[in-house]
Amino acid sequence: MAYTKRFDGRKTDELRETSAKVGVVPNADGSAIFQQGDTIAIAAVYGPKILHPKNQQNPEKGVLRVHYNMLSFSVGERIKPGVSRRSQEISKVTEWALAPVVMLEELPGTVIDVHINILQANAGTRCAGINAAAMALAHAGVPMKEMISAVAIGQMGTTIVSDVTKEEEDYEEDGEKAATDIPIAMLSNSEKITLLQLDGQLPVKKMKEVLEAGRDACKKLHEIQKNALKEYK
Amino acid sequence: MTEKKEKREIVIPGEIIASEEFLPGDWTMKQGKNIISTRLGIVEKSDKLVKVIPLSGVYIPRYGNVVIGEVKDITTAGWVVDVKGPYQAFLPLRECPGFVEVSEMENVYGIGDLLVTKIFNVGRTSVDLTMKSRDRSLNKIREGTIVTVNPHRVPRVIGKEGSMITLIKNATKTNITVGQNGLIWVSGEKVESELAAKKIIEFIVENTTADGLTEKVEKFIKDLEDKK
Incomplete structure (x- = not known):
């Protein structure tokens, strides 16, 4: 049987209930919490500040460092706290996704530290x-x-479908894994793609449809980000 | 009044704030035919120029700013001072009033001392400070309380031509020096008056966007006095 109705009753292009708020970590220079359904991410930014050790400084432009971490209670089975192979990879791709928009050339010799913590995970944690x-x-x-x-x-x-859940990620057809997961990060004005990963199988012809769906969803998410930032006083 | 409200619109990075006929000012850039904001802030349009006044983030050192900083290190050429900006600031020996022997530097400004100092040069990755001034307002802090606030709210703490700060000074009978980097030095005869001034400053910082702030602060001061 084909997947016509989603497990949680959403339309195929409908996002999960999403909320956002800025200024949640008082000691950080900047912070935000973002919730997509049961997935909650909290991000704290420290800096721009001087980078030590000095040999890591770049006199031409600033350095962006991202630390992604899943808290041990974020999933059903407790995960070992600390850095894992998976978290290192996600830190790196997040860094690459963010770096093109940050004007690092205006901040030579400095570092911006971004700490992302996943409080609760139900798929799409790198996107959140x-x-x-x-x-x-x-x-x-x-x-x-x-x-x-x-x-x-x-x-x-x-x-x-847009904005998959964990249940959908594990979807099976005839006892075989039939789900493909494609995280996409898109810029708000130029609509350039800074992150595109693919886990599973996808016919080349379908790629256009996926990117269309990604663009529509990113536009909706951008509206939510915009409203949350404008509420900041 | 409605015009004033329009000016206080908050913009986010990447948001289109004006078309081609304006010139891009601070924290804006040209993207195609539009001018976009590069920071979270408030748009200010004047005749031909459009700029964004930031609302948050670390302090950006500017020439001529009076700031409060902490001495972090002593070198033979001068003092390294932390002014809470993205770069460390340096106070050269020659910018210290009077003659100072290199061996005596520690006794003049030691590590951990707080200084009221002025920025006299901002380079690409450096900030130079001076302690020389005609009115001797720049000095080492020896007593009092330090209140730390968001540096972007400092103009509201000072008020129009210092109206707000004078109000606090008169109400609490304290001496207040506001550093542009968000550090405020309060010194009074009694600790109670310093703490009262701190409370008022914190109240102002929390309510910067409120209409009729001066009246609200006056009421707050009155309430504080009634409690005594």
Whole structure:
């Protein structure tokens, strides 16, 4: 049977209930919390500040460092706290997703530290992390060319759906894994893509449909980020 | 009044704030045919120029700012001072009033001392300070309380031509020096008056966006006095 109705009753292009807020970590220079359904990410930005040790400084432009971390209670089975291979990879791709919009050339010799913590996970944690981090960077007063929004698009059998949940990620058809997970991060004005990953299988022809769905979802998410930032006084 | 409200619109990075006919000012840039904001802040349009006044973030050192900083290190050429900006500030020996022997530097400004100092040069990755001034207002802090606030709210604490700060000074009978980097030095005869001034400053910082702030602060001061 094909996947025609979603497990939680959403339309195929409908996002989970999303909320956002800035200024949640009082000691950070900038911070934000972003919630997509049961996935909650909190991002804190420290800096721009001087980078030590000095040999890591770049006299041409600033350095952006991202630390992604899943808290041990964020998933059903407790995960070992600390850095893992997975968290290192996500830190790196998040850094690459954020770096093109941050005007690091205006801050030579400095470092901007971004700490992303996942309080609760139900798929799409790297996307929620990027959404929170973009808002936290804006709150920290770091000069940015645009905003970034990210969403996980999925293919269930042959149906394209937006903002997948864990249940959908594990979707099976005839006892075989039939779900594909495609996280996309898109810039708000130029609609350039800064993150595109693919876990599973996808026909090349479908890619256009996936990117269309990603663009629509990112636009909706950008609206939420914008409203949350404008509420900051 | 409605015009004033329009000016206080908050913009986010990447948001289009004006079209081509304006010139991009502080914290804005040209993108295609539009001018966009690069920071979270308030738009200010004047005749031909459009700029964004930031609302949050770390302090950006500017020439001529009076700031309060902490001495972090002593070198043979001068003192390294932390002014809470993205770069460390340096106070050269020659910018210290009077003659100072290199061996005596510690006794003049020791590590951990707080200084009221002025920025006299901002380089690409450096900030230079001076302690020389005609009215001797720049000095080492020896007593009193330090209140730390968001540096972008400092103009509201000072008020129009210092109206707000004079109000606090008169109400609490204290001496207040406001550093542009968000550090405020309060000194009074009694600790109670210093704490009262601190409370008032914190009240102002929390209510910067409120209409009729001066009246609200006056009421707050009156309430404080009634409690005594």
